[in-house]
Amino acid sequence: MKKVMMLGSGELGKEVVIALQRLGCTVIACDAYEGAPAMQVADGFEVFSMLDGDALEKAVRKHSPNIIVPEVESIRTDKLYEFEGEGIQVTPSAKAANFTMNRKLIRDLAAKDLGLRTAPYAYATNIEEFQSAVEKIGLPCVVKPLMSSSGKGQSVVKDASELEAAFTYAMEGSRGDLKEIIVEGFIDFHTEITLLTVTQKEGETLFCAPIGHRQERGDYQESWQPCAMDSAQLEEAQAMAKKVTEALGGAGIWGIEFFLGHDAVYFSELSPRPHDTGMVTLAGTQNFNEFELHARALLGL
Template identity: 35%
Template sequence: MTQLDPARDLRCDPRQVLVLGDSVVEEELAWSFRQLGFDVTHLRTAEIDAEDMQQRYPSLTVAGAGVDPEVLKELEERAGSIVSPSVGAQELCSSREGVRATATDSLGLPTLRCEFVRSPEELEEAALRLGLPVVVKPGRSSEGQGQTVLRNEEELHAEVTTAWETALEVDPEGPVVVERFIEFDFELTILAARSVDPATGELATWFCEPIGTRHEGGRLVEAWQPAVLSEAAAGNARSIAARITGALGGQGLYAVEMFVAGDDVYFSDARPRPSLDGLLTRATQRLNQCSLHARAVIGLPIDATLVSPGAMVLVEGAAPSVAGLAKAMSVAETGVRFVDGAAVVTSTGESAQEARDRATLAASRL
């Protein structure tokens, strides 16, 4: 178990935290550490310079998506910084191939059949072996970007090159993933926080209520919490989340993505950090995902309590206007903010369905 121990390297300033990454998630994460009394430096990916960072000697480094694992290794080995959850987890989760091998080969988790290919010709052959329809994905986690669904042989032959190039736009080095597509009920994210249990002094895992998600064209468009699952599916989902986060190790918040089809749950992906769909927790939980991540990496007590059912709708390219905001915010228990070129509409309600209806209505008024 890795705990924040300033004495492990006297060069480290025990109040220094370095947050790396470009998205609103890293901005909120930096704020969460500041609220806990830490001196936080937040650098965007373009600003990262390994030599410069080594001079900062942060006691703790927390990385978002797109940060080169080699930079994190340098910080850990040469500057004595603790990388959380761990360099190994960051490196493994940066590749779908690595995390899928861990899930399937090491843990035996239920997953959808897939192959990793390195040319359009291999992509076409893999799709025919797996059976259509298939989903073509970038080789690294991408928040849904760069994905293409090929539903039949006609689409496969006509769009194989486009699907290949679309995936490479997100991850130019590849490989590209070809995954069997199934008709599922919905997609699911379990946020799992690994921290020190104050009652035992041992590492433990806390689970947030499951978040249901819906994507269009590979992009997240809706999330709601709690997602309604059968008792069997809920147990399967927590078991998958516990096993994959236990294998990845370290302390922090993991976002574990799955597909739900009745009582069956299939592992899809895992990220060693807060996620886009987890932005919903600002409205639904006592502690949002970034507060949980900050607490967990330090080893503080965790509270994953849901205080209200809620839902979130993302509207890409929505232009802010006072008139539109006024109409949207007139919906009960609803707020709107703009994040990375999208309007994020969040609503709460007596049930997740009521919150979904409110968020959908408000989004239509923007």
């Protein structure tokens, strides 16, 4: 029987805990507050800030998990490399958790190292850099914190009069101790999709049917599966997903977001875990829901 430590205990983490327990695992749920959703069904729990490296190491030493499953971005990820080096499995990998904890590492990996098609972008840590970034990218543009979740701190700027408010909103929406934002060129797209991608310990990379989703003011509203799309664009999205997951390594499910333009597919973002838009899979849209796929992949089933 495997002992699994969940770093992050929200609603998505709760579903992962249930899936793991059904496969015979003992699960310890961790988060910064008591009574988090996953703690309510886990076999045990710990309350501490996962940005506190000493507290994180103390919890790991106390429970000696076989597998660590990061479920949030705000983690002291340098510790995950240490745990992985000691033989503790990090899902999908310590590199994946580190690179996806902020948009800078994953965007540079995708655009510069792997040559994936993305929106033009620039970074900023203060209002002067932000104004220069917007001047470089042009209007309209999308402004996001480098580290956030569920669209928090994200806005579309259409006029120069909106710049100061967008900068403040992005900084206030930042999670963890990283205060930096990304300015992206606005892509003329007709559909936004999530491609749930499963990497395995042994076996080829698998893809679920694409999930269409809709956001309003940066907040996720609804999703549907399957999402109708051109077969050539689907193949292109799958090729990009395979390329970036291979670069990050490990086994598990990944929620990879793409913009579908009228003539091209653009890589947007990536989460190395079940995705909020993938909640639709709980409705029986596929044989295994995204949480069951994650559990099976990380256990090597």
